Amino acid sequence: MSGLLLGDIFPDFEAETTVGRIKFYEYLGDSWGILFSHPKDYTPVCTTELGRVVRLNSEFSKRNVKLIALSIDCLEDHHGWSKDILAYNCEDYESCALPFPIIADRNRELAVSLGMMDPDVRDENDLPLTARCVFLIGPDKTLKLSLLYPDPTGRSFDEILRVVDSLQLTNMIQVNTPADWKPGDNVIVPSSMSEDEAASLFPAGVHTKELPSGKTYLRFTPQPQIQ
Structure with missing residues (x-):
């Protein structure tokens, strides 16, 4: 299993993908990144998940987030x-292209090294097979979020988008976000901040x-704007 913890440097790697061979750090550049795995191509839950990511791709792009998927299937299956x-998503699929690459990890080396395997699903x-993992990586190449879902349960990529909004806000401004926070909602003033500093x-x-x-300790303020 992976020993990656929040704040750890996410490892660089090379991999074959549907857009050719990539070096992960080069692919990300200065962007945020989301690497997410799915158990198997041509399966129903995975199809709905990646379909949802396609729909949300423009929203992730607005937030400077690059996406890349992974499973243990071959490139031919991925294509x-x-x-x-x-x-x-669309009956006119022939005129569209998948807006993010899929890694072909046939030998399972990358998935094993990142702790993505589900020993109970074969x-x-x-x-x-690979579990439904999500790794959110910051521009500094550190791990900001790690999620692990079981095979029967599809992920909420709307929630992952919400977490991106929270992390990007809290990385820029000294605030926290409460449960179920959405952009524009009130935010929390950190407990460590004095009354004078907060004012x-x-x-x-x-x-x-x-x-x-x-x-x-429970102090709220309207969400400040990121400059």
């Missing part, structure tokens, strides 16, 4: 299955929620 993914040869940094005002404990 053929891509048409099914596009057809899931192929016809009784070999483990100086957030001219729109700080509201403190009254709590039975009498403690004043």
Whole structure:
């Protein structure tokens, strides 16, 4: 299993993909990156997942996020299955192209090294398949988010997009985001910040929620704008 922890440098690698051989760091450049795996091509849950990522691709692009998928299937299968993914969204799939590459990891070396394998889900040869993993990598090449879903459960890429919004905001401004936060909602003033500092940094005002404990740690302010 992978020993990657949040904040660790995400490893660079070379891989064969549907757009040719890539070097991961070169592919990302200065962008954020999302590497996500799926168990198997030509399967229903995976088709809906990658179809949703295609629909959200422009939203990820607006946020300077580059996407790349991975499974243990071959390039030929990836290219053929891509048409099914596009057809899931649009009948005119022949005029479209998959907007992100898919890595062909037939020998499972990359998936194993990154801890992507699901030992309980196996192929016809009784070999483990890749789980539904998500790695979100920052421009500094550190791991910002790691998710691992089981085979029967499709991921919410809308939630992953929401996390990107939160991380990009909190990386720029000293705030936290509460449960179910969406862009434009109030944000949380960090507990470590003094009242004077909060008043100086957030001219729109700080509201403190009254709590039975009498403690004043739950403070909200309108979301500041990123310059």
